[in-house]
Amino acid sequence: MPRNSEHTVSAFDDDIGELRALVSEMGGLAETAIGDAIHALIRHDLETASRIIDEDSRIDELESEVERLAVRLIALRAPMANDLREAVAAIKIATVLERIGDYAKNIAKRVPIFDHRTDIEPLSILPSMAQIVQEMVHNVLDAFAARDAEAAKLVIERDSAVDDFYDSLFRALLTYMMENSHNITQSTHLLFIAKNLERVGDHATNIAEMVYFAATGDYLDDRLVGEAPALEAGEPEA
Amino acid sequence: MPRNSEHTVSAFDDDIGELRALVSEMGGLAETAIGDAIHALIRHDLETASRIIDEDSRIDELESEVERLAVRLIALRAPMANDLREAVAAIKIATVLERIGDYAKNIAKRVPIFDHRTDIEPLSILPSMAQIVQEMVHNVLDAFAARDAEAAKLVIERDSAVDDFYDSLFRALLTYMMENSHNITQSTHLLFIAKNLERVGDHATNIAEMVYFAATGDYLDDRLVGEAPALEAGEPEA
Numbered sequence: 001m002p003r004n005s006e007h008t009v010s011a012f013d014d015d016i017g018e019l020r021a022l023v024s025e026m027g028g029l030a031e032t033a034i035g036d037a038i039h040a041l042i043r044h045d046l047e048t049a050s051r052i053i054d055e056d057s058r059i060d061e062l063e064s065e066v067e068r069l070a071v072r073l074i075a076l077r078a079p080m081a082n083d084l085r086e087a088v089a090a091i092k093i094a095t096v097l098e099r100i101g102d103y104a105k106n107i108a109k110r111v112p113i114f115d116h117r118t119d120i121e122p123l124s125i126l127p128s129m130a131q132i133v134q135e136m137v138h139n140v141l142d143a144f145a146a147r148d149a150e151a152a153k154l155v156i157e158r159d160s161a162v163d164d165f166y167d168s169l170f171r172a173l174l175t176y177m178m179e180n181s182h183n184i185t186q187s188t189h190l191l192f193i194a195k196n197l198e199r200v201g202d203h204a205t206n207i208a209e210m211v212y213f214a215a216t217g218d219y220l221d222d223r224l225v226g227e228a229p230a231l232e233a234g235e236p237e238a
Numbered sequence: 239m240p241r242n243s244e245h246t247v248s249a250f251d252d253d254i255g256e257l258r259a260l261v262s263e264m265g266g267l268a269e270t271a272i273g274d275a276i277h278a279l280i281r282h283d284l285e286t287a288s289r290i291i292d293e294d295s296r297i298d299e300l301e302s303e304v305e306r307l308a309v310r311l312i313a314l315r316a317p318m319a320n321d322l323r324e325a326v327a328a329i330k331i332a333t334v335l336e337r338i339g340d341y342a343k344n345i346a347k348r349v350p351i352f353d354h355r356t357d358i359e360p361l362s363i364l365p366s367m368a369q370i371v372q373e374m375v376h377n378v379l380d381a382f383a384a385r386d387a388e389a390a391k392l393v394i395e396r397d398s399a400v401d402d403f404y405d406s407l408f409r410a411l412l413t414y415m416m417e418n419s420h421n422i423t424q425s426t427h428l429l430f431i432a433k434n435l436e437r438v439g440d441h442a443t444n445i446a447e448m449v450y451f452a453a454t455g456d457y458l459d460d461r462l463v464g465e466a467p468a469l470e471a472g473e474p475e476a
Contacts, residue, residue: 064457071326074312088309088329095330174426178419184412191426192433219302 015073016083019090020145022069026062026097027141029055031134033104034200038130040111041193042123049111052104059101066094081217086147089214093144096203096210100137103196110189120186122172122194129165129197132158136204144211152211153220155204162201169194253311254321257328258383260307264300264335265379267293269372271342272438276368278349279431280361287349290342297339304332319455324385327452331382334441334448338375341434348427358424360410360432367403367435370396374442382449390449391458393442400439407432 033052040048070087073079079087114123136155143151173187173194212220271290278286308325311317317325352361374393381389411425411432450458 067326071322075316075322078313078316084309084313088305091326091329092333095333174422177415177422181416181419184415184422188412188426188429191429195430195433 012073012077012079012083015069015077016086019066019069019073019087022062022066023090023093023097024141024145026059026066026094027137029059029062030097030100030104031137033059033101034107034137034197035130035134037104037107037111038126038197040108041114042127044111044114044116046111049108052108056101056105059098063094063098067091082214085214085217089144089210092210093141093207096207097137100200100203103200107193107196110193113189114186120176120183120190122169122176122187122190125165125169125172126190126193126197129162129169129194132162132165133197133200133204136162136201137207140204140207140211143208144214147211147215149212149215152208152215155208156220159201159205162198166194166198250311250315250317250321253307253315254324257304257307257311257325260300260304261328261331261335262379262383264297264304264332264339265375267297267300268335268338268342269375271297271339272345272375272435273368273372275342275345275349276364276435278346279352280365282349282352282354284349287346290346294339294343297336301332301336305329320452323452323455327382327448330448331379331445334445335375338438338441341438345431345434348431351427352424358414358421358428360407360414360425360428363403363407363410364428364431364435367400367407367432370400370403371435371438371442374400374439375445378442378445378449381446382452385449385453387450387453390446390453393446394458397439397443400436404432404436 033055036048037052039045040052070090073087074084136158140152140155142148143155170191173191177184177187209220212218271293274286275290277283278290308328311325312322374396378390378393380386381393408429411429415422415425447458450456
């Protein structure tokens with residue numbers, strides 16, 4: 001197959017463009033699902049929760065489409081190194097976005113547990129935490145589309161704010177449970193929801209590392225990515 | 239590049255063999271790390287816990303090696319459809335195994351929270367739960383190495399036993415917390431550990447789906463894979 005003819009190059013550019021568009025679409029759906037799930041939780045909106053659960057299958061379908069297209073691109077067009085890294089990154093990013101969609105679905109499934117009368121103060125922190133992780137997902141996909149390694153690094157730096165949110169929520173919920181054992185069941189569910197959001201932040205960080213590698217061919221310095229600090233009692237990560 | 243010369247075919251077989259060996263090595267390390275982490279937890283073995291945390295970087299390195307080799311194989315050897323699926327599956331499986339290694343590390347990080355005097359009855363359930371998920375990881379990688387779609391399906395069937403373990407642990411820990419608020423901190427950590435094991439089971443299931451697709455070119459019927467049941471209060475999934 002002639003690799004350098006104008007015809008082939010242009011078909012290749014079309015494929016890469018389509019691949020980026022699919023990844024963007026997936027990211028947009030996953031990002032929106034996270035935000036909608038938290039709002040459904042706060043407003044006890046069972047209808048939205050149910051819609052999020054149904055629509056997750058679209059994210060799953062897109063994952064398969066990304067994979068098929070990336071594989072076709074690698075197999076038929078024998079891309080050069082940086083395009084190859086981008087195609088492989090697309091496969092891996094799609095896997096992570098599918099997982100983020102699952103977290104949104106899991107949060108939506110918990111909506112029925114809480115009702116309008118639920119008055120757990122830590123609940124009010126969740127929307128701000130959700131907003132940060134949504135922005136992280138949004139920004140890291142912009143960075144992917146623009147092959148912008150520096151923008152990917154900025155996403156990683158935001159993850160510590162998410163971890164801080166999680167740590168204070170964890171402590172608040174623990175205190176809340178200790179004060180009254182009737183709070184334990186709902187607090188435990190909130191703990192898992194907070195943990196889900198924290199994991200979305202971790203996943204956005206994972207994507208940022210993939211984007212950085214795809215754009216530069218280098219692995220990000222571990223000191224920037226940052227290992228989780230050694231665990232202390234009361235500051236869990238799971 | 240001559241694709242059908244004996245020389246190339248044999249080099250290709252070497253690469254696929256090396257790829258399988260790397261994925262196997264990763265899987266072996268991840269599987270062992272999970273079992274060791276739970277035993278360190280039960281025996282309050284801080285030394286083993288610390289070793290698991292250190293050795294996780296080897297799993298991370300292997301992920302990069304798998305990716306490099308799979309990409310080289312796809313790019314240089316233009317494999318046929320089923321070999322191509324296997325190479326792509328290797329990239330995706332390595333991502334999941336890296337995550338399983340992280341779960342083992344997270345469990346190991348919680349070991350210092352518990353001591354010899356910890357006498358939480360639900361703790362005694364963890365080794366059996368860990369054993370099932372270890373076997374799932376082990377068996378699904380055997381299925382990958384053998385391109386055995388049926389063996390992959392058997393792994394998926396075992397995941398409901400893991401979910402059952404998790405559900406009873408969740409309920410036992412909730413009761414335990416309600417009985418005495420002094421139990422809340424440790425119980426919460428145990429809840430996350432149980433959740434980590436449950437997630438390893440989910441990940442083994444994800445790998446099984448990838449193995450099935452790599453071996454057959456078909457996606458597994460969703461009815462077999464099984465959506466998580468609709469959430470009921472007291473039976474969370476996160």
